[in-house]
Amino acid sequence: MAAGLFDLTGRRALVTGGGGGIGRGLARGLADAGATVAVLGRSERADEAAAELGGVAVRADLADRDDLPRGFDEAVERLSGIDILVTSHGIGRPAAAVDHELADWDEVVEVNLTATFQLCRLAGRLMLERGSGKIVNIASLLSFQGGLGVSSYAASKGAIATLTMALANEWAPHGVNVNAIAPGYVKTALNERIWRHDPERTAAITARIPAGRWGEPSDLAGAVVFLSSAASDYVHGAILAVDGGWLGR
Ligand code: NAP
Numbered sequence: 001m002a003a004g005l006f007d008l009t010g011r012r013a014l015v016t017g018g019g020g021g022i023g024r025g026l027a028r029g030l031a032d033a034g035a036t037v038a039v040l041g042r043s044e045r046a047d048e049a050a051a052e053l054g055g056v057a058v059r060a061d062l063a064d065r066d067d068l069p070r071g072f073d074e075a076v077e078r079l080s081g082i083d084i085l086v087t088s089h090g091i092g093r094p095a096a097a098v099d100h101e102l103a104d105w106d107e108v109v110e111v112n113l114t115a116t117f118q119l120c121r122l123a124g125r126l127m128l129e130r131g132s133g134k135i136v137n138i139a140s141l142l143s144f145q146g147g148l149g150v151s152s153y154a155a156s157k158g159a160i161a162t163l164t165m166a167l168a169n170e171w172a173p174h175g176v177n178v179n180a181i182a183p184g185y186v187k188t189a190l191n192e193r194i195w196r197h198d199p200e201r202t203a204a205i206t207a208r209i210p211a212g213r214w215g216e217p218s219d220l221a222g223a224v225v226f227l228s229s230a231a232s233d234y235v236h237g238a239i240l241a242v243d244g245g246w247l248g249r
Helices: 021-032 044-053 067-079 102-130 151-174 189-195 199-208 217-228
Strands: 012-016 036-041 056-059 084-087 133-138 176-183 239-242
Touching: 012 021, 012 067, 012 102, 021 036, 021 044, 021 084, 021 133, 021 217, 036 044, 036 067, 044 056, 056 067, 067 102, 084 102, 084 217, 102 133, 102 151, 102 176, 133 151, 133 217, 151 176, 151 239, 176 217, 189 199, 217 239
Parallel strands: 012 036, 012 084, 036 056, 084 133, 133 176, 176 239
Antiparallel strands: none
C-alpha cells in the first residue's frame, strides 16, 4: 500500500529548470517513481537531462512572456497532457541593495516569480478542468530569511511561498494540490560564487547545518515524489523545508 501511494506510473510531469542542479534531481526522482518527464530550459542542459531520463526536452525562455506559453503548450502537447508541474527554474543577481540595478531586480522577479505564477495558471487551468493535479513550486530558505546581498532573490522567494498558499486556497476545493519545497544549501551553478570562490562563507554555512553537510539534488527526490503523488492528497499550501535542519536552528 505504501509503495502504491507514491507510484507515479502514467503521470505526466513538466519540470522547469530540469536541466539545472536541483531540477535534475527532481526530474530523476519523478522518473524513478514512474512519471514521464518533460524538462524545460533555455540551454542544452535541458536536452541532456531529458536524454538521461528518456523524457522530452523543451527549449523556452521563461523571461519572455510570449515564449513561456509557447514552451508550456509544446510540453503539454508532447506529454499529451499534464498531471504534475514542478517549477525549478530560477536565477539570482547578487548585489548590495543600494547598488542593485533595477533591470536586474526586474529580471529576477520576472523569472523567479512572474514566470512561476504564469506557469501555475497555465497548468492550473487544465488541472481545474479535470479536477486533479499537483503543482510543486521551488521556494528557498530565503522564503523565510533575508539572506545576504540577494534582496531581489529573497523578495522573489518570499513571494513564492505566499503565492503557493494563495493558489492552494483557491484550488484545493477543486482537487488541485499546490505546495512548495524549500531546499537548503545545494551546490549548483546558482550559488557557485559561494562554494567555489568563498571558502570561509562555505565553511560557516556548513557549520550551521545540523545535518553537517550541504544537500545533494537527490536529497530532494523524496519530497517531490511525495508532493506529486497520492500520498499528499490532503496536503495544500505547505512549504516543505528540505534543508538538513537549517531553519530549525
Ligand atoms: P541552477 O543549476 O542554476 O538551475 C537553474 C535552472 O533554471 C537552469 O536549469 C536554467 O535553465 C533555468 N532557468 C534560468 N533562467 C531561465 C529562463 N529564463 N528560462 C528558462 N529556464 C531558466 O540552480 P539550482 O540551484 O538548481 O536552482 C533551481 C531552483 O532551486 C531555483 O528556483 C532556485 O532558486 C532554487 N533553490 C536553489 C538552492 C540552492 O542551494 N542551489 C536553494 C534553494 C532554492 P538553463 O540552464 O537551460 O538556462
